Amino acid sequence: MTTPEGDGAGNARYTYRLRVSSTARTALTAEWGRCRWIWNECVAKSKQVYVHNKVNPGDRRTCGPAQLDKMLTEARRITPWLREGSSVPQQQIVRDFGKSRAKALKDIREQLPMRQRAGMPRFKKKGLADPTLNYTRHGFRIKDGRLHLAGGIVLTVVWSRDLPAEPSSVRVYRDSLGHW
16 A cells, blocks of 8 residues: 655555564563553543543643653653563554544544544553554664564564565554464
């Protein structure tokens, strides 16, 4: 799928199957657990700010990316199990939350009908949400045909075709059938 941009160039998205060892599966699941916890903390912070602003209209607070980044930094500082994981997918989950929340607030401001609105981000439950980890340029590399993720996770990729250029990001996810 390509997405046209202003200068005539496009972004291409490619999907490949991964062969995940039991060690890598454990590491990916643990990383997803940390990211899911951060997402749920962002949802809780957003709800807390909403309630505070409703009760104290004179003392308005915001729940933007800067406040959430500070929350993540503080959580990584005081929580050892959170520090065990890579910061790249954790920062990306905060950015994804910010985009989701901003879209929901924009739809509310534009007074779209309820059926057309994006809903506010909700808590991700352990058994119901399939793992999805996003890695930006600094969080992965492709070496010898294998995908090396930040945090020491190495995955074997089933290459169905060559990549035309160096990828700018990688999304590792598990589908509903359990395939990565």
